[in-house]
Amino acid sequence: MNSIITYLQYPFARYALIVGVLVALCASLLGVTLVLKRFSFIGDGLSHVAFGAIAVASVVQLGLTTLSHTAFFQKVSFLGNGLSAFAELMKNTNNMVIVLPLTVLAAILLLRTGQNTRIKGDAAIAMISVSALAGGYILMALFSTSSNLAGDVCSTLFGSQSILTLGISDVVFCAVLSVISAGLFVLFYNRIFAVTFDENFSKAVGTKTSAVNLLIAVMIALIIVLAMSLVGSLLVSALIIFPALSAMRVAKSFRSVTVVSVILAGFSALFGVLLSILLSTPVGATIVMVELLVFFIMSIAGRFHALSF
Amino acid sequence: MELEKQEMNENRSAGTEKKEKRPAELSCRDLTLGYDGKELVSHLSCTVRKGDYLCIIGENGAGKSTLMRTILGLQKPMSGSVVYENGLTSQLIGYLPQQTEVQRDFPASVREIVLSGFQAQLKKSFFYSREMKAAAEENMRIMGIEHLARESFSTLSGGQKQRVLLARAISASRRMLLLDEPVAGLDPAATADLYSLIERLNREGTTIVMISHDLAAAVEYASHILYVGKELFFGTAEEYHRNWLGRRHNPGDEKTRPYVRRPHPM
Secondary structure (H helix, E strand, O other): HHHHHHHHOOOHHHHHHHHHHHHHHHHHHHHHHHHHOOOOOHHHHHHHHHHHHHHHHHHHHHHHHHHOHHHHHOOOOOHHHHHHHHHHHHHHHHHHHHHHHHHHHOOOOHHHHHOOOOOHHHHHHHHHHHHHHHHHHOOOHOOOOOHHHHHHHHEEEEEEOOOOOHHHHHHHHHHHHHHHHHHHHHHOHHHHHHHHOOOOHHHHHOOHHHHHHHHHHHHHHHHHHHHHHHHOOHHHHHHHHHHHHHHHHHHHHHHHHHHHHHHHHHHHHHHHHHHHHHHOOOOHHHHHHHHHHHHHHHHHOOOOOOOOO | OOOOOOHHHHHHHHHHHHHHOEEEEEEEEEEEEEEOHHHHHHEEEEEOOOOOEEEEEEOOOOOHHHHHHHHOOOOOOEEEEEOOOOOOOHHHHHEOOOOOOOHHOOOEEEHHHHHHHHHHHOOOOOOHHHHHHHHHHHHHHHHOOHHHHHEEEOOOOOHHHHHHHHHHHHHOOOEEEEOOOOOOOEEEEEHHEEEEEHHHHHOOOEEEEEEEEHHHHHHHHHOEEEEOOOEEEEEEHHHHHHHHHHHHHHHHHHHHOOOOOOOOOO
């Protein structure tokens, strides 16, 4: 207990807690929709695409920096300055300027593919996501400037060994994305529920279901990019799906499931981050293990009591 | 209601004169339905008028659900058109679809589902108004499910589920309801129950278009019958009973009989 208090006196520990909880809260919002709309495959595929996007982004960043130093761009100084400024921007935002749009684009494409019954949707998505993984790994292997390639890949797949390296800019970026995705969710809550529960009915009475589906896909992309920095691309789905599955064990209405899953996600993230600080375990994996534990507890609790509000 | 295509039109034009004064709400004009180039229903024409109770009957796979999905604009006809008349729009049609796999263990309360019937009326706003919430309570009361408001949909009986979906449908609109096999899988008591609820809505002015497997009930409750199959029939229930059913059910024709009549569960 004392060591936790000691740690919390350092800003990096507080940042880690804030980011961890924010990310988990947002990730849990769309869990029910993802599980019930059979969109889980999109979540999984997207996280792999995001891995590829990160590799592409680091290569682009490297290329831009090198390019801006070449003789040509040194002469045409405004172009050279522009390039190095963009490279700098990418560095400062953790390459998000490239990763975010690429992932959103992939989300839209995957949604289209998933709805197309002619092509086997699942197979197509598996193909895209595995290719993104393989391509990303090759790019990282070819162009990596770091001496520790295995470490880089590992932290992209499973999250950083610790998130204690976060700066204030990461916290701000994370808070902004969280507010955007939570705000969108609250505003479109009724439509998201309606389309998740019965898309045919929604379409029949004139709701623009394709627009709502697009919104869901874009929000999933936002959340995945957000959560990847915390738990890595392989564990992202856990952060989205676990809280919803746990909440569905004890809660019986859509609203109560949503509220309960947000609360569970917040607690899991809080305990996960604290545990990982105390035990020096990887943050992402620790949070996922806590969520698994919560799931078992909720499964048992669900046998005795059901919530609906 | 009138038949625009077949020769029956002439036979019964005298008898239907009176009813045709009610305004038409929905017309199918020379519809041909199907998919992948395979025709299911060819050259279907019919008109639904305000206050009608139309039963669509026909064998499995004959295209009944396809027809309903086409009327709702969920899929395009191969040729022909569906015309909404007299100011009818898709927002003014309540729909009771067949239940889907997803809904079986979906965590949603009865109140949430009934309220979602108002989604089309949200227009540009994001949240349901106080009036909509009050109307949802009223619709639950009409369907006799107000005591289930907080229950989870997945734990209800088949009959209760259908009433919830019917309450959602009338939340969407009381002007016209499209019901896709509302009594499928229900026990006789629940079936009778649902029929009387639907009949009550019809008496209070709601136009009903219903797909049914229950021929006896169709003839008993419906004002009009549309038989979908290789042959088409469209006319009043009485005409169907008198002319068409008899013709199809002559002894040598036993195998082509689309339905075995069973006593109506009342």
